[in-house]
Amino acid sequence: MAVGFFCLAYYIPRENFGLTFTVYASLFGGMLAIYFLSKQLKWKWIFIGGLLIRLSLLIxxxxxxxxxxxxxxxxxxVKMSQNPYLETPEGWLQNHSESSSPYLxxxxxxxxxxAYFSVYPPLNQAIFYVAAWGANLDTKSGVxxxxxxxxxxxxxxFFLLRKLFEHFQLFSKKLILYWLxxxxxxxxxxxxxxxxxVLLLLLASVFALSKNKNALSGGFWGLSIGMKLLPFMLIPTLFSFEKTRKSRTFWLGSFIAIAASFGWLLIDNSWVHFLQSLxxxxxxxxxxxxIYYLLREVGFWVKGYNVIGELTPILSGITLMGILYFSWKKRPQNLLQLTDxxxxxxxVYLIFQPIVHPWYLIPAFGLSLFTDKKAFLIWTYAVIFSYQAYGDPNYQENPIFLFLEYSMLAIAIYWDYFRSSTKSLLAK
Known part of the structure; x- marks a missing residue:
């Protein structure tokens, strides 16, 4: 497996989809083999193995x-004390040619x-600044x-997953499915x-809640929003969960973290360009x-052009209604139900999105390890089909590969959410 990861990171370009898929599928199979053949989890060896693989990718x-x-x-x-939200890179080079450098x-x-304004929240910018400060105008050092x-x-x-598996008395062998x-x-x-x-901060929020440290939990959740905006969509679930809904300290911690993360956008009206980019x-x-692609094809058939401008707000509305409905219907009674x-x-969010990059799956996949759901585990394999597009000179996606990916996901979703209800209906 270490050799496979090394080849993917250093030698195999994403344009070579055939080789990328072969190695990736082999690595996924290797992970499953270790999972199923391990009779007893030796977590220290699993940790060391996964860490060494990651260290081999450092440069x-x-x-x-x-x-x-x-x-x-x-x-x-940011290092030059300039606001990354005020100008696009194109505009900055035109307006500040005297401050440019070969590195930039x-x-x-x-x-x-x-040609676009930065879409990364201020908490990301702080990390970018640390990298720029230490890189000293060297790309490899920054990376x-x-x-x-x-x-x-x-x-x-890794260690939060282990602690939470112990707390919830779950099968800690699932660590393999994430770490490898x-x-x-x-x-x-x-x-x-x-x-x-993002996953680290969401896990920290759950862990703090398990220790009744509500303010800390709210702070971690707020910081996860500051890292990537998506966790904000979890707010209806926190109102449907009694422990967080009634906790003033949780919401105070959340407010402080969110204000600290996004308050910088108020400088020079940075929020205007930030929202414009979003x-x-x-x-x-x-x-x-x-689902977006299916509806887009209907739009082409009916109107003769790409209806993305009309579809996106409709799908966003459907997503919001779905989030509100499931938050109200499920009403979690404990932390495991909340993570589920x-x-x-x-x-729900990813199914209705027009853009689903593979890395978007990772927070949900990590959380799914506390449940009996397999859809995100299956998707972490099937999503490799999306990289077929990079093998095309025009980056055209092949419907066959999209069908393969989402057929596998559809089967997994049926298995996770509909199989038991179907059995109950048949029994009646």
Missing amino acids: AIPKWSDDYPRFLWDGEL ENLFELMNSP LILRVILLLGEIGV NPLVIMEITGNLHFEGL KLYQGKFEFNAS LWVLIYL
């Missing part, structure tokens, strides 16, 4: 994602979104610093995505979608 430049140049660019602007120009050339920060977060996730999962290793340590830190992101880009509801909320 790799991400091959599956080109987001990191924007991370380092924003960090450089190189990052600009590598960037995938030079290394980001990777070390994310790796420390992953270590925290190829999607987790490649997208967090390999490709420098921050969903691992709106553009939601209303313009498409990737690896499911969080997994369902993430599933």
Whole structure:
């Protein structure tokens, strides 16, 4: 497995989908083999094995994602005491040519979104600043610093999972499914995505709640929103859960954390450009979608053009109604039921999204290990089919691979959420 990860990180470009899929599938199979063949969990050896794999990727430049140049660019602007939300990279180079450098120009050339304002919250910007400060105008050093920060977060996730498995008296062997999962290793340590830190903060919130430290729990949840906005959609579940709904300290901790994370956007009206970027992101880009693609085809048939501008707000409304409905219907009575509801909320959200990047699955997948649901585990394998698009010169997605991915997910969702109810109906 270590050799496979090393090859994916250093030698196999994402454009070579055939080889990428073969190695990825082998790594996933290796993880499952270790899981099923391990009669007794030797968690120290599992931890060391997964850690050594991650350490072997330390100096790799991400091959599956080109987001990191924007991370380092924003960090450089913050280091220069400039606001990364006020100008696009294109505009900044035009207006501040005297402050530019070969390093910034190189990052600009590598960037995938030079015409857009930054979409990363201030808490992300703080991490970008640390990387820029330590990098000293060197891309490899910046990547290394980001990777070390994310790796420390992953270590925290491992030990929080272990503690929570013990607290809930669950099968701790499930640690293998996270710690050796190829999607987790490649997208967090390999490709420098921050969903691992989101999971860390959500787990910390659950752990604090289990210890009746409500203010701390609210703070961690608020910080998870500051890291990535998505955990904000969990707020209806926290109102439906009695322990958090009635806890003033929980909401006080949440407010302080959210205010500390987003208060910086009030400087120079940064929030205007930040929200503009979010709106553009939601209303313009498409990737690896499911229901959205089906409805888009209907739109082409009926109106003759891409109806993304009309579909996106409709699907967002459906998603919101789904979140409110399930939060009201489920009304969790304990922490395990709350995490189970969080997994369902993430599933509803991702099913209706026009953009589903593989790393979006990681927080929900980590939380799903506390439940009996297998959909996100299956999806961490099936999502590799989305990388087929990078093997096409025009980045065109092949409907066959999308069908394979979402057929596997549909079967898993049926197994998780509908099989028992179907059996009950047949019994009647």
